[in-house]
Amino acid sequence: MSADILISIRGLRTAFGRHVVHDNLDLDIRRGEILGLVGGSGTGKTVLMNAILGLQNYAAGDILFNGRHFSELSAAERRKVDSRWGVLFQNGALFTSLTVLENVMAPLREHVDMSIPLMEEIAGMKLGLAGLDSSVFDRFPSELSGGMRKRVALARALALDPDILFLDEPTAGLDPIGAAAFDALILELSRALDLTVLMITHDLDSLYAICDRIAVLADKRVAAVAPLEALMRNPHPWIQEYFHGPRGRTATAGKEN
Numbered sequence: 001m002s003a004d005i006l007i008s009i010r011g012l013r014t015a016f017g018r019h020v021v022h023d024n025l026d027l028d029i030r031r032g033e034i035l036g037l038v039g040g041s042g043t044g045k046t047v048l049m050n051a052i053l054g055l056q057n058y059a060a061g062d063i064l065f066n067g068r069h070f071s072e073l074s075a076a077e078r079r080k081v082d083s084r085w086g087v088l089f090q091n092g093a094l095f096t097s098l099t100v101l102e103n104v105m106a107p108l109r110e111h112v113d114m115s116i117p118l119m120e121e122i123a124g125m126k127l128g129l130a131g132l133d134s135s136v137f138d139r140f141p142s143e144l145s146g147g148m149r150k151r152v153a154l155a156r157a158l159a160l161d162p163d164i165l166f167l168d169e170p171t172a173g174l175d176p177i178g179a180a181a182f183d184a185l186i187l188e189l190s191r192a193l194d195l196t197v198l199m200i201t202h203d204l205d206s207l208y209a210i211c212d213r214i215a216v217l218a219d220k221r222v223a224a225v226a227p228l229e230a231l232m233r234n235p236h237p238w239i240q241e242y243f244h245g246p247r248g249r250t251a252t253a254g255k256e257n
């Protein structure tokens with residue numbers, strides 16, 4: 001496996017009963033890239049992310065991280081790998097009974113042995129990176145806007161200095177200006193912190209703005225993976241409809257203006 005590949009998936013098969021979601025799926029995630037993952041509804045984007053995260057069993061295939069098979073890792077080794085990953089789930093999944101600061105401290109409490117004041121300091125720093133100041137630290141998630149909640153979830157995903165960030169539709173539910181600001185934040189953080197990012201999205205603007213490459217899920221596998229310009233020339237019918245249909249044209253026009 002090439003040194004620039006962080007995660008390699010080979011021959012993956014996932015199924016729920018007789019419903020096969022992925023069959024013989026291959027995908028490489030390169031170190032330091034922002035890889036967008038797109039596909040029609042129900043094509044298995046979230047199931048694929050969960051399989052990588054160890055939250056979803058698979059019937060066949062291999063997932064390698066830094067060249068090592070997940071199946072070979074002991075529970076302790078897997079836990080260590082998990083602590084190097086940041087995840088932003090689709091709904092943000094903040095703890096509603098914890099304050100903003102406590103939410104960001106949660107992974108530190110779970111994985112690191114350090115004093116409470118130090119945890120608070122680190123959590124505050126991560127919130128700062130996510131563009132939030134101390135005026136929100138003591139608020140509860142229900143007291144925040146959708147965009148602010150996403151930023152808290154992002155700060156929590158960054159709490160343990162991850163190597164890779166998994167984002168499941170990070171801009172869903174945000175207005176276009178909020179979504180563009182969030183995209184810019186992801187791009188800035190990924191470059192500054194040398195993060196690898198896997199981002200599931202339906203948002204064409206996000207693909208145009210920040211993705212280095214885009215993987216398309218179709219026909220139970222990765223039908224294509226390429227930088228945007230090359231992908232747009234791919235003759236696959238779903239890709240043509242997606243990028244050259246009305247929504248695609250609008251996003252392209254927005255990019256050119």
Ligand SMILES: Nc1ncnc2c1ncn2[C@@H]1O[C@H](COP(=O)(O)OP(=O)(O)OP(=O)(O)O)[C@@H](O)[C@H]1O
Pocket residue numbers: 016021039040041042043044045046047048
């Ligand atoms: N726990 C489950 N039990 C049974 N089927 C499931 C389960 N989770 C997912 N599926 C099925 O697997 C398929 C892929 O689901 P997944 O949520 O990964 O799709 P997706 O590409 O992320 O869709 P969307 O873009 O709509 O979020 C769907 O047909 C879904 O119904």
